[in-house]
Amino acid sequence: MLKQEPLYEGKAKRVYRTDDPGKYLIEFKDEATAFDGKKRGVIEGKGKYNNLISSYFFKLLSREGIPTHYLETVSDREMLVQAVTIVPLEVVVRNVVAGSLSRRLGLPEGTALPEPVVEFYYKRDDLGDPMLNCFHIRVLGLASTEEMERMRQLALKINQVLKHHLEAKGILLVDFKLEFGKMPDGQLVLADEISPDTCRFWDLNTRERLDKDRFRRDMGGVAEAYAEIWRRLVGSEEHVD
Numbered sequence: 081m082l083k084q085e086p087l088y089e090g091k092a093k094r095v096y097r098t099d100d101p102g103k104y105l106i107e108f109k110d111e112a113t114a115f116d117g118k119k120r121g122v123i124e125g126k127g128k129y130n131n132l133i134s135s136y137f138f139k140l141l142s143r144e145g146i147p148t149h150y151l152e153t154v155s156d157r158e159m160l161v162q163a164v165t166i167v168p169l170e171v172v173v174r175n176v177v178a179g180s181l182s183r184r185l186g187l188p189e190g191t192a193l194p195e196p197v198v199e200f201y202y203k204r205d206d207l208g209d210p211m212l213n214c215f216h217i218r219v220l221g222l223a224s225t226e227e228m229e230r231m232r233q234l235a236l237k238i239n240q241v242l243k244h245h246l247e248a249k250g251i252l253l254v255d256f257k258l259e260f261g262k263m264p265d266g267q268l269v270l271a272d273e274i275s276p277d278t279c280r281f282w283d284l285n286t287r288e289r290l291d292k293d294r295f296r297r298d299m300g301g302v303a304e305a306y307a308e309i310w311r312r313l314v315g316s317e318e319h320v321d
């Protein structure tokens with residue numbers, strides 16, 4: 081597999097074409113942004129941890145029957161994936177109130193939700209990623225009713241698998257964001273990443289934040305928190321793979 085020219089550069093990742101038109105290489109960067117790019121920084125080692133943690137979750141989810149774009153972890157910072165067309169929606173799943181939901185509903189952060197909540201946001205930086213309902217999604221032609229239902233089902237199944245797996249490692253899965261991609265045959269697969277950049281992970285007992293909120297809220301210990309998540313995931317295993 082030969083790495084070719086970059087296809088796309090995002091805030092935290094670079095996507096390259098390869099000599100196989102059906103495969104892309106994702107490179108995870110240490111750069112971090114928050115609040116629509118208004119806050120910027122570098123978190124030493126973040127790229128490596130996000131790649132390793134995402135690879136770990138994609139493998140776990142594949143074993144549980146979730147279709148994903150993941151193919152192979154090529155190096156500490158590089159992941160080989162299926163070339164998919166990203167659906168321009170962010171699918172957020174929440175178990176506990178935090179962040180924007182706390183502001184929207186006027187509930188304190190940390191309030192347990194009686195059932196998981198799924199939300200769709202429009203991936204449009206220029207609009208500030210607004211929340212959409214199914215009517216908006218249909219009239220914009222972003223996904224059909226069936227595709228929305230499929231994404232909702234997959235998101236809830238992914239939540240069940242991750243929440244249960246993380247609890248056993250002393251981690252509370254507060255909320256997270258997913259992106260889906262379409263394969264050439266139209267099949268929806270989980271894409272992008274699942275990492276402390278895109279999830280809220282709290283220590284199950286102390287509720288200490290072990291995710292990107294440490295960067296967003298200037299709490300310090302950001303790189304240490306990412307490393308701690310990785311340590312808890314693989315700490316008891318001999319082999320990373």
Ligand code: UDP
Pocket residue numbers: 170172178179180181209255256257277278279280292
């Ligand atoms: N999230 C993300 N990318 C975004 C917005 C949110 O990965 O552009 C994740 C975020 O890390 C959290 C969840 O989605 O785990 C819900 O975020 P929220 O809506 O509370 O927004 P925030 O408070 O982060 O602005």
